[in-house]
Amino acid sequence: MSPPLATAALDNGKILILIALVVLPIAAIAFAGAGKALKDLGKGPFAIEQELPAPLDLGGGSGPPVSPAVREAEVRQMLEAKSYRRVQRGEAPLDIEAEVERMLAAPEPGAGIGMDAQLREEVRQLVVARNERRMRRGQEPLDVEAEIGRQLADLQNLGQ
Numbered sequence: 001m002s003p004p005l006a007t008a009a010l011d012n013g014k015i016l017i018l019i020a021l022v023v024l025p026i027a028a029i030a031f032a033g034a035g036k037a038l039k040d041l042g043k044g045p046f047a048i049e050q051e052l053p054a055p056l057d058l059g060g061g062s063g064p065p066v067s068p069a070v071r072e073a074e075v076r077q078m079l080e081a082k083s084y085r086r087v088q089r090g091e092a093p094l095d096i097e098a099e100v101e102r103m104l105a106a107p108e109p110g111a112g113i114g115m116d117a118q119l120r121e122e123v124r125q126l127v128v129a130r131n132e133r134r135m136r137r138g139q140e141p142l143d144v145e146a147e148i149g150r151q152l153a154d155l156q157n158l159g160q
Helices: 012-033 037-040 069-089 094-104 115-137 143-157
Strands: none
Touching: 012 037, 069 094, 115 143
16 A cells, blocks of 8 residues: 555645745745845955045035146146147147137136126027016016126126
């Protein structure tokens, strides 16, 4: 006679349930013990440890003051690269000395953002368009020149 277990027919559903009941506790124990291994992943004697770069200062503050010689050297280097690219495109090279002088020259007093004619014209167009919308809604139009001056002053003080 055959043993009683051999005579019992096991179908696929019962086998799957039996495997799940045996494997699930084992998997849970293995998963709980893997936490330390996951924290140590990428660390060790051969790992490359790098410090993260310092966050960017977006508070509007500038960096430490740069000496005039360093500033001139950087401007000259930038202009030489620009001139080289122009020559490679077949254009005339820049007069580097004249450009360095022009870029390092002190700005004229009052030559701020309000003196840029193209920007002033663009702001004028926006103010005129805003006035047209205001008049269509039945509101009183703004003084164009005063509004242009106010918006340019706001733009100039934007970074402060």
